Amino acid sequence: xxxxxxxxxxxLHFGRNVTDDLGKTIAQYGKKxxxxxxxxxxxxxxxxxxxxxxxxxxxxxxxxxxGIKPNPITxxxxxxxxxxxxxxxxxxxxxxxxxxxxxxxxxxxxIPCEHSAWRIMxxxxxxxxxIPLVSVLTLAATGTEMNPFAVLQNVQTHKKIGxxxxxxxxxxxxxxxxxxxxxxxxYTAYGIVDLIAHALENYFGKGDASLSDRFxxxxxxxxxxxxxxxxxxxxxxxxxxxxxxAATSALNGLTAYGRVSGDWGVHxxxxxxxxxxxxxxxxxLSVVYPAWLKLMKDRTPERISELGKAVFNVNGxxxxxxALEGFFKSLGSPVRMEGLGIPQNKKKEIIxxxxxxxxNGAHHKIEKEDIETVVGLxxxxxxxx
Amino acid sequence: xxxxxxxxxxxLHFGRNVTDDLGKTIAQYGKKxxxxxxxxxxxxxxxxxxxxxxxxxxxxxxxxxxGIKPNPITxxxxxxxxxxxxxxxxxxxxxxxxxxxxxxxxxxxxIPCEHSAWRIMxxxxxxxxxIPLVSVLTLAATGTEMNPFAVLQNVQTHKKIGxxxxxxxxxxxxxxxxxxxxxxxxYTAYGIVDLIAHALENYFGKGDASLSDRFxxxxxxxxxxxxxxxxxxxxxxxxxxxxxxAATSALNGLTAYGRVSGDWGVHxxxxxxxxxxxxxxxxxLSVVYPAWLKLMKDRTPERISELGKAVFNVNGxxxxxxALEGFFKSLGSPVRMEGLGIPQNKKKEIIxxxxxxxxNGAHHKIEKEDIETVVGLxxxxxxxx
Numbered sequence: 001x002x003x004x005x006x007x008x009x010x011x012l013h014f015g016r017n018v019t020d021d022l023g024k025t026i027a028q029y030g031k032k033x034x035x036x037x038x039x040x041x042x043x044x045x046x047x048x049x050x051x052x053x054x055x056x057x058x059x060x061x062x063x064x065x066x067g068i069k070p071n072p073i074t075x076x077x078x079x080x081x082x083x084x085x086x087x088x089x090x091x092x093x094x095x096x097x098x099x100x101x102x103x104x105x106x107x108x109x110x111i112p113c114e115h116s117a118w119r120i121m122x123x124x125x126x127x128x129x130x131i132p133l134v135s136v137l138t139l140a141a142t143g144t145e146m147n148p149f150a151v152l153q154n155v156q157t158h159k160k161i162g163x164x165x166x167x168x169x170x171x172x173x174x175x176x177x178x179x180x181x182x183x184x185x186x187y188t189a190y191g192i193v194d195l196i197a198h199a200l201e202n203y204f205g206k207g208d209a210s211l212s213d214r215f216x217x218x219x220x221x222x223x224x225x226x227x228x229x230x231x232x233x234x235x236x237x238x239x240x241x242x243x244x245x246a247a248t249s250a251l252n253g254l255t256a257y258g259r260v261s262g263d264w265g266v267h268x269x270x271x272x273x274x275x276x277x278x279x280x281x282x283x284x285l286s287v288v289y290p291a292w293l294k295l296m297k298d299r300t301p302e303r304i305s306e307l308g309k310a311v312f313n314v315n316g317x318x319x320x321x322x323a324l325e326g327f328f329k330s331l332g333s334p335v336r337m338e339g340l341g342i343p344q345n346k347k348k349e350i351i352x353x354x355x356x357x358x359x360n361g362a363h364h365k366i367e368k369e370d371i372e373t374v375v376g377l378x379x380x381x382x383x384x385x
Numbered sequence: 386x387x388x389x390x391x392x393x394x395x396x397l398h399f400g401r402n403v404t405d406d407l408g409k410t411i412a413q414y415g416k417k418x419x420x421x422x423x424x425x426x427x428x429x430x431x432x433x434x435x436x437x438x439x440x441x442x443x444x445x446x447x448x449x450x451x452g453i454k455p456n457p458i459t460x461x462x463x464x465x466x467x468x469x470x471x472x473x474x475x476x477x478x479x480x481x482x483x484x485x486x487x488x489x490x491x492x493x494x495x496i497p498c499e500h501s502a503w504r505i506m507x508x509x510x511x512x513x514x515x516i517p518l519v520s521v522l523t524l525a526a527t528g529t530e531m532n533p534f535a536v537l538q539n540v541q542t543h544k545k546i547g548x549x550x551x552x553x554x555x556x557x558x559x560x561x562x563x564x565x566x567x568x569x570x571x572y573t574a575y576g577i578v579d580l581i582a583h584a585l586e587n588y589f590g591k592g593d594a595s596l597s598d599r600f601x602x603x604x605x606x607x608x609x610x611x612x613x614x615x616x617x618x619x620x621x622x623x624x625x626x627x628x629x630x631a632a633t634s635a636l637n638g639l640t641a642y643g644r645v646s647g648d649w650g651v652h653x654x655x656x657x658x659x660x661x662x663x664x665x666x667x668x669x670l671s672v673v674y675p676a677w678l679k680l681m682k683d684r685t686p687e688r689i690s691e692l693g694k695a696v697f698n699v700n701g702x703x704x705x706x707x708a709l710e711g712f713f714k715s716l717g718s719p720v721r722m723e724g725l726g727i728p729q730n731k732k733k734e735i736i737x738x739x740x741x742x743x744x745n746g747a748h749h750k751i752e753k754e755d756i757e758t759v760v761g762l763x764x765x766x767x768x769x770x
């Protein structure tokens with residue numbers, strides 16, 4: 001077990017009507033709010049009105065930046081930060097899923113400094129402060145609501161990267177499972193894939209942390225036991241709640257304590273597909289994970305088998321990989337490039353972009369020939385059972 | 386799933402040599418330190434010297450209060466708080482196990498107010514502040530290092546009660562598994578029982594929180610897989626680390642989120658045995674838990690069976706209870722009053738004290754006749770397998 005520090009500064013407010021306290025919470029940070037959201041679904045499902053009612057009650061000035069893309073880009077972050085600077089806002093309020101909250105994290109870092117978002121993310125600038133960030137989560141998936149990470153892409157340089165900084169933990173995150181009722185069956189499934197992938201990225205990381213492994217198994221089993229039921233009844237509060245809490249737990253530190261690092265090779269590979277084809281993040285992961293496991297099955301067979309025994313009750317790496325792939329398929333999430341709508345003739349472009357982006361993984365290293373293998377596996381014909 | 390807020394303000398520093406940062410950490414809180422510890426084992430095992438070296442490096446003034454008892458009493462808390470008041474200390478540093486840290490929590494609350502420790506604990510006084518508390522843990526058991534709870538007894542009123550207040554979370558807790566090397570086999574076993582009991586008190590609480598249940602199973606299995614090995618090799622750093630992290634996880638919130646409450650009936654019953662006979666806390670729990678489960682097996686059979694399936698791979702409530710009792714026995718922790726050295730002729734006194742202390746449990750209510758039953762079961766002849 002490696003040394004670790006356990007301290008998560010985010011206050012997570014979970015449950016029915018928790019945003020009834022949103023105004024009161026925001027008020028302690030100031031009078032000028034930068035509200036950040038996506039392409040307007042929150043206006044259709046009523047969440048925007050609920051949030052504005054809370055802000056009205058505390059009499060604050062609200063500036064808005066909307067239009068954050070599902071695969072968020074730094075151009076939006078810089079534009080939003082400009083508004084924040086111009087009006088000297090006191091707090092950023094993000095209302096949305098991972099893309100909105102990740103963007104808001106970098107907005108909160110960019111506002112009080114003289115650098116662009118991208119310069120910060122590639123560590124050319126080292127911000128020493130961030131303005132306070134409060135989030136209202138509308139999608140159970142990324143875990144960003146309780147961690148210090150953000151993933152953004154740069155359209156100009158064709159890169160999509162992750163960034164971490166303790167300054168960007170949200171001060172408060174509000175998670176009302178009912179706020180995810182309007183998420184489609186498809187995106188609900190991608191969220192389930194995403195949370196499982198987060199737990200597994202830590203599981204396949206470096207270091208021997210048995211209790212964190214057990215927490216991984218707990219989270220994956222929770223997603224497997226309640227995910228399919230949720231897809232059959234998207235308006236079930238209780239199922240929404242279980243998946244939402246599992247998603248937070250998958251990436252708030254719990255699955256990582258005592259390890260040297262996670263792996264994140266699968267995410268690195270998946271990001272390239274989103275970058276090139278604007279594929280939904282979760283959908284890329286259900287394609288990449290089985291392929292990555294096939295690549296790794298001779299390198300870390302015991303570890304894969306241990307996962308299979310614990311969460312699928314199957315023996316051996318091959319059966320584990322089949323079981324995971326089968327579960328993703330059962331959710332309706334793609335497990336091959338074809339399901340993402342990516343044609344065979346893009347293979348070289350994908351491989352080149354992965355090489356150019358230096359996709360390599362933190363623990364199980366991925367070399368150039370591995371990239372060719374893993375992309376080949378993603379294009380392979382799916383096994384039928 | 387019930388609404389909950391997840392926010393634990395303690396910074397937990399876990400691993401080898403983490404106390405190398407103790408001085409630096411303490412320094413940010415002030416110049417006058419009240420050092421609280423127990424009956425001097427930290428002087429024998431060298432921890433006292435290590436801590437004093439850290440304090441010397443930062444040039445602070447140290448006032449000491451030692452002699453905290455294994456079953457801590459409010460008289461010590463009041464006496465220590467007097468020293469703190471007299472010297473106007475800035476921070477309380479607790480070095481020890483649960484008894485020392487629990488005492489230090491109430492000391493930190495008592496110093497800045499005009500009330501006695503007991504008045505605070507029975508809620509006749511409502512302190513509005515506490516001075517900062519830093520802890521160095523030397524026993525893996527109670528989880529106090531990362532929660533807002535303390536249990537103390539009052540010798541005069543013959544009561545032993547728990548108390549909770551967000552003001553008493555330690556600011557920082559330092560957990561070096563090597564600091565538990567000198568804990569005896571016996572007390573190491575009691576610590577393992579204690580951590581399992583904490584997870585189970587939450588499991589048998591009110592409310593349906595499936596992921597928290599899974600975390601309970603994870604923690605109990607971790608203790609079962611590594612506890613016996615640790616008892617065979619008390620100097621194994623890695624085994625000490627696994628048990629230490631499991632003990633923190635059992636009662637830092639993780640096993641409780643999404644529930645209405647825990648149960649704590651077993652702890653209530655056990656506290657009476659410590660009060661009357663000065664029995665070690667963990668040792669009382671290995672006697673009480675099997676008896677309590679036998680009392681509850683017709684009231685909540687599915688819940689007990691679910692636990693048995695998940696952690697012992699057995700079917701049914703009876704087998705689950707036998708398996709838990711068998712595991713406690715295998716650790717060398719007592720499972721009947723005889724093992725605690727409590728004779729049959731104390732039965733009435735015990736029952737009377739339990740009734741007088743209003744032992745009742747938060748979820749599964751314990752009536753007077755239940756107390757008679759459960760005490761009878763604790764005195765019963767142990768089953769042999």
